Amino acid sequence: MDLGLKDKVAVITGGSVGIGLAVARGLAAEGVHIAICARDEARVQQRAMAIAEDYGVTAIGIGMDVTKPEDISSLVAATQAQFGGVDILINNAGTGSEETIMDAADEKWQYYWDLHVMAAVRLSRSFAPMMAAQRGGGVILNNASICATQPLYYEPIYNTTKAALVMFSKCLANELIPKNxxxxxxxxxxxxxxxxxxxxxILTENTEQSWESYLDNIAKENTPIGRFASPEELAHFFVFMCSDKASYCVGSSYYVDGGWLKVT
Ligand code: NDP
Structure with missing residues (x-):
């Protein structure tokens, strides 16, 4: 299936490893030019170079922290200078947490709020007007988590900030669909x-269980499919959602979870 993505431009936050890197590579395989960003500048630049070599697209890696507004301004300027516009924004940078609500300090809540919510707010606010003016529209995908709906006990800050990202995404969808x-x-x-x-x-430190068997148990206990997905398996869905083949998909949340979500 031709997804019609050739020569589009995508910005993927947290694109140096894991899901973000798999999405960047999946888009590049469709001929999309790529800007990936992450804090470890050397790693993100190396990954961008590999993407350019492997897929023959233009790819840049930008060292920055999405929790810092000034870094977001630099990312926007760098992508505009390199590509003259952006078609796709993927708000992916994020990480799990571990705390109790009773013990976590305000600073930790604030960091995760900036990482999972404000980064998406600031990046969308910067890139959406460019998409509308320079490309006649675009796509924004927010990578939240099943934990936005079905929390894991050890990471209340993660669960809460990802839930906020889902609501932000819904509100943004309503605001931006008139701009295509x-x-x-x-x-x-x-x-x-x-x-x-x-x-x-972290969770198996000082216990008798290996971290590998911990992960295997989690998959078997929680998901009907009984295993983890690879980042590439998930990336296929992101790539589809970036294409016009997903033209009626607006303002929704799509679960890619091996059947883990219980009925809500
Ligand atoms: P990884 O830890 O493998 O990758 C995270 C990426 O984000 C890295 O590129 C990291 O690079 C970057 N990053 C982290 N913090 C920042 C920051 N402050 N500024 C810029 N870049 C940052 O995570 P995953 O691939 O597992 O997760 C990616 C997203 O998917 C996250 O939002 C996560 O919550 C979500 N998710 C993951 C699931 C999973 O099972 N893996 C399930 C559900 C959701 P660097 O450290 O160099 O900054």
Whole structure:
């Protein structure tokens, strides 16, 4: 199926590893030019170089922190200078947390609010007018989580900020559809990325269980499908949602979770 994405331009936050990198590579395979960003500048630049080599598209890697408004301004300026416009924005940068509500400090709440919500607000506010004026429309995808609906007990700050991202996405979709910008949320389930490995290692530290068996148990206990997805499996859905084949998909949340979500 030709998705009609060739020569579009996509910005993917947190594109240096895990889901973001798989989405960047999936889009590049369709001929999309790529800007990926992450805090580790050397890694993100190296990954961009590899994307350009592997798929013959233009790809740039930008070292920045999405929680910092000044870094967002630099990202917008760099992509505008390189590509002269943007068609697709994927708000993906994020990470799990571990705390109790009783113990977590305000600063931690604020950091995750900036990471999962304000980054998407600021980036959308910057890129949407460019999409409308320079491209006649575009696509914004927000990567939330099944935890926005069905929380995991050990990460209330993650659950709460991802739920806020889903509502932001719904409101933004209503505001931007008259400008031909389609906004949606994707709520992944268990995707085997370094972030999960990091969480498993933290939770099994000082226990007799290995982090690998911890992850295997989680998949078997929670998902009807009984396993984690690869980032690439999830990326296929992101790529489809970026294309005009998803033209009637507006303001929704799509679960890619191996059947994990219980009835809501
Ligand atoms: P990874 O930890 O594998 O990758 C996270 C990416 O985000 C990296 O590129 C990281 O690079 C970047 N990043 C993190 N913080 C910042 C920041 N402040 N500024 C800029 N970039 C940042 O995570 P995943 O691929 O697992 O997760 C990606 C998204 O998917 C997250 O939003 C996560 O919540 C969501 N998700 C993941 C699921 C899973 O099972 N893996 C399930 C549901 C949702 P660097 O460290 O260099 O900044």
């Amino acid at each position: 910008i389609r906004v949606n949320t994707i709520n992944p389930g268990l995707i085997l990325t370094p972030d999960w490995q990091k969480t498993a290692k």
